[in-house]
Amino acid sequence: MSDDDPETTGSDAIDSDEKPGFSSFESADLADEESSQGLFDDLLSGEPIFENKEVLRPSYTPHELPHRSDQINKMATILVAALRGETPSNILIYGKTGTGKTASAKFVSKELESTSQKYSVPCDVEYINCEVTDTQYRVLAQLANKFIEKNKARIDDRIEGLEATLTALDEYEAAAETESEADADQSGLFDGIDDLETSEASVGTGSSTGDENHQQTNESPDEMEGSSSADIERMPPTAPGTAETDDERLDADTERSEAGDGIESDDELPVEHPLASTPFDSREDVRDRIAELEDDRDSFEEVPMTGWPTDRVYSVFFDAVDYDERVVVIMLDEIDKLVEKSGDDTLYNLSRMNSELENSRVSIIGISNDLKFTDFLDPRVKSSLGEEEIVFPPYDANQLRDILEHRSDVAFKGGALSDDVIPLCAAFAAQEHGDARRALDLLRTAGELAERSQSETIVEKHVREAQDKIELDRVVEVVRTLPTQSKLVLFAIILLEKNGVHSINTGEVFNIYKRLCEEIDADVLTQRRVTDLISELDMLGIVNAVVVSKGRYGRTKEISLSVPIDETEAVLLSDSRLSDIDDVQPFVQARFEN
Numbered sequence: 385m386s387d388d389d390p391e392t393t394g395s396d397a398i399d400s401d402e403k404p405g406f407s408s409f410e411s412a413d414l415a416d417e418e419s420s421q422g423l424f425d426d427l428l429s430g431e432p433i434f435e436n437k438e439v440l441r442p443s444y445t446p447h448e449l450p451h452r453s454d455q456i457n458k459m460a461t462i463l464v465a466a467l468r469g470e471t472p473s474n475i476l477i478y479g480k481t482g483t484g485k486t487a488s489a490k491f492v493s494k495e496l497e498s499t500s501q502k503y504s505v506p507c508d509v510e511y512i513n514c515e516v517t518d519t520q521y522r523v524l525a526q527l528a529n530k531f532i533e534k535n536k537a538r539i540d541d542r543i544e545g546l547e548a549t550l551t552a553l554d555e556y557e558a559a560a561e562t563e564s565e566a567d568a569d570q571s572g573l574f575d576g577i578d579d580l581e582t583s584e585a586s587v588g589t590g591s592s593t594g595d596e597n598h599q600q601t602n603e604s605p606d607e608m609e610g611s612s613s614a615d616i617e618r619m620p621p622t623a624p625g626t627a628e629t630d631d632e633r634l635d636a637d638t639e640r641s642e643a644g645d646g647i648e649s650d651d652e653l654p655v656e657h658p659l660a661s662t663p664f665d666s667r668e669d670v671r672d673r674i675a676e677l678e679d680d681r682d683s684f685e686e687v688p689m690t691g692w693p694t695d696r697v698y699s700v701f702f703d704a705v706d707y708d709e710r711v712v713v714i715m716l717d718e719i720d721k722l723v724e725k726s727g728d729d730t731l732y733n734l735s736r737m738n739s740e741l742e743n744s745r746v747s748i749i750g751i752s753n754d755l756k757f758t759d760f761l762d763p764r765v766k767s768s769l770g771e772e773e774i775v776f777p778p779y780d781a782n783q784l785r786d787i788l789e790h791r792s793d794v795a796f797k798g799g800a801l802s803d804d805v806i807p808l809c810a811a812f813a814a815q816e817h818g819d820a821r822r823a824l825d826l827l828r829t830a831g832e833l834a835e836r837s838q839s840e841t842i843v844e845k846h847v848r849e850a851q852d853k854i855e856l857d858r859v860v861e862v863v864r865t866l867p868t869q870s871k872l873v874l875f876a877i878i879l880l881e882k883n884g885v886h887s888i889n890t891g892e893v894f895n896i897y898k899r900l901c902e903e904i905d906a907d908v909l910t911q912r913r914v915t916d917l918i919s920e921l922d923m924l925g926i927v928n929a930v931v932v933s934k935g936r937y938g939r940t941k942e943i944s945l946s947v948p949i950d951e952t953e954a955v956l957l958s959d960s961r962l963s964d965i966d967d968v969q970p971f972v973q974a975r976f977e978n
């Protein structure tokens with residue numbers, strides 16, 4: 385069938401349906417074709433620069449991670465314990481943003497899961513981004529629900545397997561019965577002298593059956609066993625009787641009968657009783673187990689995203705993890721955000737779980753770009769979590785070049801990059817702090833800018849423009865999402881700078897800030913709190929605040945703006961609460977003049 389078929393059918397159906405709306409839409413289409421202004425034509429006609437832009441996006445997980453083999457190997461050496469059924473040490477991964485921590489950890493966990501499947505060792509890896517899931521309740525609820533889901537899926541698989549066993553058992557018994565009947569018929573056919581007792585015995589599991597068969601075929605018991613074993617080996621165990629002769633079937637039954645109670649134990653005999661390699665003795669046992677599993681499945685109650693007491697959530701999570709024998713690796717990315725937002729209770733609970741778990745074992749991988757976050761941890765949590773530490777150093781320009789070259793082969797059309805583009809992107813990102821994400825962003829943005837300007841190749845100019853654009857986008861985003869109080873503090877600094885004040889100090893900022901608050905009826909924070917907000921702006925890279933000593937007058941902060949003043953002011957004024965503040969300009973000016 386061609387791809388076009390459904391479309392053709394679709395439009396036919398529309399016509400015959402006599403829907404005036406659709407018909408006129410179709411004719412409008414034709415009209416548009418003629419009257420099109422070519423808005424998109426020009427853009428489409430330019431040879432696109434990208435072959436596959438997606439590989440430059442942060443969401444893309446690369447198959448190779450150049451310059452991270454040491455860290456990846458170290459993680460693998462620690463986590464291999466999980467594949468041996470042991471508990472791997474907890475790992476803390478540190479490194480600045482964009483140094484490949486998440487990508488490497490995800491790569492290793494993917495390998496771990498696939499190897500565990502290959503060797504049928506139960507091992508689960510769960511990834512949680514604590515920037516999004518930042519409270520103990522949410523972390524535990526998310527983990528609980530993931531494990532409940534996994535448990536349910538495993539239970540369903542098991543039930544399916546047990547139901548298949550029951551079906552096999554039905555078939556097996558039906559086949560056995562048919563053979564016994566055939567046996568009875570044949571006994572009659574042969575010479576009509578077999579006594580009733582013998583043919584009855586062949587229906588059941590009596591050990592005389594074999595002798596009966598041997599008599600029927602006039603073969604010695606030894607010859608009989610030899611030929612039947614070979615034939616049985618070719619038979620599928622779940623479908624007895626499909627490809628075998630009646631004699632072979634009888635032979636198989638004979639063997640089973642000799643093994644006692646219908647369950648085969650002889651290794652040489654491949655047609656097994658469906659329960660032979662199971663822990664079950666009877667159909668009833670299997671049914672009981674299915675009912676038990678169904679009860680288990682129904683007993684799992686998903687945790688709502690709010691509303692339960694945390695200890696209940698923990699207990700559901702605990703039971704869900706311990707339901708099966710397995711090693712569980714919990715990966716907490718941006719773990720510092722979790723500690724910052726809600727303390728170290730979650731980590732405390734997770735790290736002491738192993739002493740209480742009966743079936744499973746838990747190991748934690750924490751990922752952080754804040755090297756100091758462990759200072760806020762309870763010493764017990766700190767030592768348990770940091771059993772192994774792996775540091776991801778920033779990439780240097782050469783390493784970033786390698787990373788970009790790997791990606792650009794797939795991302796761009798041949799010849800789309802001029803020679804200096806990758807080195808420049810790498811150099812810019814290395815200057816920043818060796819951030820591969822930034823380098824990839826730069827390359828992608830440079831490509832987009834080149835595409836937009838209908839250029840056939842990306843050149844140095846595009847990279848520089850991309851650098852400015854990314855920086856501005858970042859500032860705009862950071863400023864736009866600041867809380868109102870921080871916006872007011874920042875606006876105070878902007879007004880001071882605009883009025884030519886250099887070496888701005890906290891007192892000056894506070895005075896203007898106070899005035900601005902009054903203008904828009906906002907609460908006025910204390911000077912100490914305003915000092916904290918200035919430090920936060922400094923950390924975000926929006927202002928630069930250096931502490932300078934003023935001799936016997938003590939120390940003070942000198943503040944200056946680190947971002948483009950006009951664009952930042954424009955973003956602040958786009959906030960509806962702050963937009964009136966423009967009017968206070970004369971007032972601010974007046975304060976400087978006296």
Ligand SMILES: Nc1ncnc2c1ncn2[C@@H]1O[C@H](COP(=O)(O)OP(=O)(O)OP(=O)(O)O)[C@@H](O)[C@H]1O
Nearest residue numbers: 442449450481482483484485486487753787820821
């Ligand atoms: N060695 C590498 N090879 C290829 N791509 C890499 C490498 N290191 C990082 N990257 C890419 O850089 C981007 C950022 O990497 P990643 O998310 O792993 O950084 P991170 O250290 O976890 O940063 P953050 O702390 O900000 O989360 C991703 O797109 C990733 O694919």
